[in-house]
Amino acid sequence: MNVHRISPGDAMKRTPHIAIVGGGQSARWFLFALTERLARGERALQGCRLTIIEAQTEVGTGLAWSRRNALEEHLASLPAKMSRWSFGERQQVQFQRTLGLLRELGLSVELITGQEALTLEQRAEHFEIGLASAPPVTADYVILATGYGQRAWRSRALPxxxxxxxxxxxxxxxxxxxxxxxxxxxxxxxxxxxxxxxxxxxxxxxxxxxxxxxxxxxxxxxxxxxxxxxxxxxxxxxxxxxxxxKVWGREASSPYQPRWFTAERLQETFQTSGSVRLLSIDTTLEMLGDELAEAAGRQRGRRRGAPVRRRIRAWQRHLARADKAETLRRDIAAVLTTGKPFGGYEHMRVVEWQTCIDAAIQLWSENSPWFSAEDHLYFDRELRTTFFNTMLPMxxxxxxxxxxxxxxxxxxxxxxxxxxxxxxxxxxxxxxxxxxxxxxxxxxxxxxxxxxxATGQYSSIEAHPSPLIQFMLGNGLIQPGLRAFRSTEGLSVPADKKRSVITRGEQAYLVTGGIYVNPKTGEVIPRGTYELESSGSNRTAMYAMGPNVCGQFTDAQSLGQTQRDSLRIVADLCRKLIQQQE
Ligand SMILES: Cc1cc2nc3c(=O)[nH]c(=O)nc-3n(C[C@H](O)[C@H](O)[C@H](O)COP(=O)(O)OP(=O)(O)OC[C@H]3O[C@@H](n4cnc5c(N)ncnc54)[C@H](O)[C@@H]3O)c2cc1C
Missing domain, CATH: 3.50.50.60 (FAD/NAD(P)-binding domain)
Structure with missing residues (x-):
C-alpha cells in the first residue's frame, strides 16, 4: 500500500470524531477501508479522531474467530483449509498494526477495551455513548459494529x-x-x-x-x-x-466472467411500485440459475419452461428423498479429482458450477434489500436452507x-x-x-x-440481548428493518407474521430483521422514517454493519459482506465530511 503522509499544512481546522462500537471483524474491515482511503490521500479524513470501543480485552476477532469461543478444529467455510481460531490470532496482530498505520497517517486513535457501550443518545451536535464504567464518549459519527453482541442470546429453537x-x-x-x-x-x-x-x-x-x-x-x-x-x-x-x-471445491485460478447474472442486467429489471423500487426474486433466481447452468456448461435452465419456484421445489423434493450420507459422499467425490468420497485438499478440483458462486453471492446480497416483502417471506420460508447450503458450502x-x-x-x-x-x-x-x-x-x-x-441467532434485532441495542430501539435511533410490500391488495402473510405488518398511507411494510439502514450508504434509518434510500444530516450520522443488518442483506453474516459494508460506509462518511467542510 502506498502511504500518503499528511503535511502540517493539510491539518484540518476541525477534528471530526468517529467512534466504532465493537472491535471484531466488522471493525477490522472498517479500519482497513479507512486506511486505504487515507493512504490514497483522502483529504476528508485527514486529522479526524477515531475511537474504538470494545467490551472484551481482545480486538480483531469477535465471536466466530476467537479462542474464547472456537476450537482449533473449527474451520472457516472456504475452499482452502483455515482454522478460524488461527486466523483470529493473526487478525488481532493485524488490527493493532492497522491502528499504528492510521496513527502514522495522521489520525488520532484511541482504543478503549474492556468497556461495553450501554447507551447511545443523540445530543444537539453529537452522539453520546455511555460506557459501563468509564466516562461517556462523544462522537460526530458512530459505526455500530457490535455483531452478535457479547451476551448470550435467548435460544431460538428451544421451548x-x-x-x-x-x-x-x-x-x-x-x-x-x-x-x-x-x-x-x-x-x-x-x-x-x-x-x-x-x-x-x-x-x-x-x-x-x-x-x-x-x-x-x-x-x-x-x-x-x-x-x-x-x-x-x-x-x-x-x-x-x-x-x-454442499462442499467447496478448489478455487478457480481466474475470476469467473458472468454472462447472465450481472449488475447491469439486474438493474434493468428493477420496477417501481408506488414510491418504492423493487427487484423480483423470481427474475433474480432465473438469472442466477442461468449463470450456474452456464458455468456448469449446461443448457440454460429457463429453456425448460417451468416457473423457477416450481423447478426449485422439485429439486428440494429430490434432495429430501435422497439418503443423507450417500448425498454427502457424492458431494465430496464431486469436488475431488479422484472421484472418491475421501481425499485431501491437495486432491480438490475446480467445480464448474461453483466458479461463479463468489461473485454471484455478492451480487445477490447487494441487491437483496430491494426484494419485496412477499419475496422476502418466500425466501425465508422456502428457499433459505437450499440457498445457503448451495451458495455458502462447507x-x-x-x-x-x-x-x-x-x-x-x-x-x-x-x-x-x-x-x-x-x-x-x-x-x-x-x-x-x-x-x-x-x-x-x-x-x-x-x-x-x-x-x-445450533440454529443460530434470531434475525430479529428486537430479540438482541445487547442493552445498547435495546436502548437505541427504545429511543428510536434505530428501528428494525422494513420491507415494502409489492401489493396491498389481498395482502397474504402467514399467521405468525401478521403482527409484523405496518402501514403508512397506502404502503404496507413487513418488519424484518436487523437494523434498518440505507443499503447504498449503510446509514441507519431512525424510527419514523420509512423510505429505504433515505439519508440524514451531514454533521452527525450513525451507520450499522455486519450481522447488524441481517434483515436486509442476505449475506450480512459473512466476512465478504462486512468488507462491502465498510467500503460503502467509508465512502458515505467521506462524502458527508467533504460537504461539511465546504
Ligand atoms: C460460528 C460462526 C462461524 C462463522 N464462520 C464464517 C466463515 O467461515 N466465513 C465467513 O465469512 N463468515 C463466517 N461467520 C460470520 C462472520 O464471522 C461474522 O459475520 C463476522 O465475524 C461479524 O463480525 P462483527 O465484528 O460484526 O461481529 P462479532 O464477531 O460479533 O464482533 C463484535 C464485537 O463487538 C463487541 N461488542 C458487541 N457489543 C458491544 C458493545 N455494546 N460495546 C462494546 N463492544 C461490543 C464484541 O465483544 C465483539 O468483539 C461465522 C459466524 C459464526 C457465528
Missing amino acids: ESLLDGRPGVHGSPWPAKALQDAVLEGSENRPKHVLILGSYLNGIDAALSLAVKAGRFVPDAEVRLRYEAPEDFKVTLGSRTGQLP TLGNALQIEAMLRAGHLEVIAMGRGYELHPVADPAWRVSVTYGDAMGRSQTRRFTDVVD
Whole structure:
C-alpha cells in the first residue's frame, strides 16, 4: 500500500470524531477501508479522531474467530483449509498494526477495551455513548459494529418449558469448550445421545466440538478418515429438511466472467411500485440459475419452461428423498479429482458450477434489500436452507469428518419438518424427547440425553440481548428493518407474521430483521422514517454493519459482506465530511 503522509499544512481546522462500537471483524474491515482511503490521500479524513470501543480485552476477532469461543478444529467455510481460531490470532496482530498505520497517517486513535457501550443518545451536535464504567464518549459519527453482541442470546429453537436451567439443555454451541464440558464432562461409561438442532455450519461445528472431545479422527491405510469413539456416544443432527451444506471445491485460478447474472442486467429489471423500487426474486433466481447452468456448461435452465419456484421445489423434493450420507459422499467425490468420497485438499478440483458462486453471492446480497416483502417471506420460508447450503458450502475438512462420523454410526442426520416438538423427560438418563413427522408422514418420538440449539441467532434485532441495542430501539435511533410490500391488495402473510405488518398511507411494510439502514450508504434509518434510500444530516450520522443488518442483506453474516459494508460506509462518511467542510 502506498502511504500518503499528511503535511502540517493539510491539518484540518476541525477534528471530526468517529467512534466504532465493537472491535471484531466488522471493525477490522472498517479500519482497513479507512486506511486505504487515507493512504490514497483522502483529504476528508485527514486529522479526524477515531475511537474504538470494545467490551472484551481482545480486538480483531469477535465471536466466530476467537479462542474464547472456537476450537482449533473449527474451520472457516472456504475452499482452502483455515482454522478460524488461527486466523483470529493473526487478525488481532493485524488490527493493532492497522491502528499504528492510521496513527502514522495522521489520525488520532484511541482504543478503549474492556468497556461495553450501554447507551447511545443523540445530543444537539453529537452522539453520546455511555460506557459501563468509564466516562461517556462523544462522537460526530458512530459505526455500530457490535455483531452478535457479547451476551448470550435467548435460544431460538428451544421451548420455554426446557429453558429452566435443567441439565442436558444447551441454548448455544458457543463457547465450544463450555459445550464440551457441559455435555461430556463426567459422562464416562454413560450413554450420550445428543440432539443438535440445525444442520448448517453452526450444527456441524457443534457436532465436531463434541466429536473431538468424545473420540478421535484417524486416517486409515487409504488415508480415509475413521472416527473412533465409545459405542454409546451418538449425535443426531436434526433440522427441518435434514440437508447438509454442499462442499467447496478448489478455487478457480481466474475470476469467473458472468454472462447472465450481472449488475447491469439486474438493474434493468428493477420496477417501481408506488414510491418504492423493487427487484423480483423470481427474475433474480432465473438469472442466477442461468449463470450456474452456464458455468456448469449446461443448457440454460429457463429453456425448460417451468416457473423457477416450481423447478426449485422439485429439486428440494429430490434432495429430501435422497439418503443423507450417500448425498454427502457424492458431494465430496464431486469436488475431488479422484472421484472418491475421501481425499485431501491437495486432491480438490475446480467445480464448474461453483466458479461463479463468489461473485454471484455478492451480487445477490447487494441487491437483496430491494426484494419485496412477499419475496422476502418466500425466501425465508422456502428457499433459505437450499440457498445457503448451495451458495455458502462447507469446507472439505469438515465434510470428511462428518462423513467419517456417519460411516462409523456415531452420527445421523434427520429431517424433522416444521412442526417438531421438544418436551422434557422425567428420567435420570434421558432428559429431552422430540416428536416429529418423518419423510413417510409417520409420527416419530425419540429421546436424548442432551439437546443443543445450533440454529443460530434470531434475525430479529428486537430479540438482541445487547442493552445498547435495546436502548437505541427504545429511543428510536434505530428501528428494525422494513420491507415494502409489492401489493396491498389481498395482502397474504402467514399467521405468525401478521403482527409484523405496518402501514403508512397506502404502503404496507413487513418488519424484518436487523437494523434498518440505507443499503447504498449503510446509514441507519431512525424510527419514523420509512423510505429505504433515505439519508440524514451531514454533521452527525450513525451507520450499522455486519450481522447488524441481517434483515436486509442476505449475506450480512459473512466476512465478504462486512468488507462491502465498510467500503460503502467509508465512502458515505467521506462524502458527508467533504460537504461539511465546504
Ligand atoms: C460460528 C460462526 C462461524 C462463522 N464462520 C464464517 C466463515 O467461515 N466465513 C465467513 O465469512 N463468515 C463466517 N461467520 C460470520 C462472520 O464471522 C461474522 O459475520 C463476522 O465475524 C461479524 O463480525 P462483527 O465484528 O460484526 O461481529 P462479532 O464477531 O460479533 O464482533 C463484535 C464485537 O463487538 C463487541 N461488542 C458487541 N457489543 C458491544 C458493545 N455494546 N460495546 C462494546 N463492544 C461490543 C464484541 O465483544 C465483539 O468483539 C461465522 C459466524 C459464526 C457465528
